[in-house]
Every structure is written in structure tokens, then in C-alpha cells.
Amino acid sequence: MADADRCKIDALIERYDFDAPSQDYESLNGYLLDRWTEGGDGYGTLTARFNKRLLQHVYETHGRDTLETRLNSEYETLRGDDEILRRELMDDLVADGIDADQLVEEFVSRSTMRRHLKNCLNGQKKTPSAETNWERESIEIALSRAKEKTSEALRSLHSKGEFVDVADVDVTVTVGCSECPTRIPLREALARGYVCETHHSAPDSSALTFLTTLSGLLVLSSSARMLAGSTPLLA
Ligand SMILES: [Zn+2]
């Protein structure tokens, strides 16, 4: 593909090696797609999120503070129409060794984000309806129940002195391709409608792995199989 036709977002993700913002996603694209199709985020929100990721990266590589409040307010200034404030901030960026003109140029627009979601990622925004959403709801219920039950059991172990006190439990479900070892987070698979690029059209049962993260530390992992029909993931 000619460079001029190349999607700016894909080029930036590749150039800066942007990864997923959380372990619920395998890639930044998976995250964008899920937030757009399922999460109800619009082009504007996702554009800002992407650009702030870029800003954060540039600040990091130049040793500039990346506190979220700073990123947010400086992003607003760079995108805003107060020319004096903007010039002042850009001079400050240059003083930190940042090519401010290039940075601003690299920010993507809403229309680029729109094209990226629709054309590059083949996204289709879902219109939520009670009738079609019960499957996703039942997954959410199962996940929150898994989280609750795990927390409860761990609290009990803690009270018996058999386990450390944990602050938080995260439950992430990973789905695996039935034909090859590819595994990706369920949220991302649901957003794009398949698990693996190669075995796109194999809709049979995929193994599910529950990974429970305790305060960022992986301590527990067990397997279950998603049963056909409406059986909850966890009893
Ligand atoms: Zn793209």
C-alpha cells in the first residue's frame, strides 16, 4: 500500500509500538474497537484517548512528567484555540527537547478515527437492544459473580491466616482458538467477532481460561469450558 494511502492511526501504532491499555485487550486496536462497538464511546472520545496516548509516549521519551491531569490539560491547550497559550506550551515542549510541531501534526482527527474504526477494523457500532444483548449481559453477570465469589473466598482464607490480604480481584476471561494456540481476551474477541485471524470462521466451542489477578499478582488460574446455551460461566 502506498504511504499516502496508509491509515495514519495504523502507522502511528506501528511506529511507536502502542500496546493495549489494559489486560482486557490484546492490542490498542482491540480496545478502540470494543470501546466504540460495545462501550458507547464516540469518535471524539476515542480520538482524544488515542492522541493522549501519543502525547504520553512523547513526554515519556523526553523525561517530561506524565501525570494524567497534566496530559489532559496540555492536550486541551494543544488542541484549543487560545493561540497564546498554545504557543507558550509549544515553546515549553521545545525546551524539553520535543519537536512540538511534529507532535501536533501527528495528532489524528475525528474523521481519521472514524475511517479507521469503520474501514480498517471493519467495526459496526451495535445498537443495544434488550433482545439481542442478553448473552453479553449474562457474561457480565458471570464475571462479576466470579469476582465476588473469589473475593469472598480469599477474605475467608485471609481471616484464617492462610492467605495475604488482597485489595482487589480482577477477573479476565481469555478465549482460545479451537484450531491453534492463539488466545485473546474475551472482550476483544467479542468486539471483533472472532478469536484468531487465521481461523476466522470456526465458531465452535473455545476453551475459556479464568485468570484472576490479585493486586497485580497472578496467583490463580483455572480452566472452564463455555457450555452452549444459557448456562452461566460459573455456578
Ligand atoms: Zn486504520
Ligand SMILES: [Zn+2]
Ligand atoms: Zn487459530
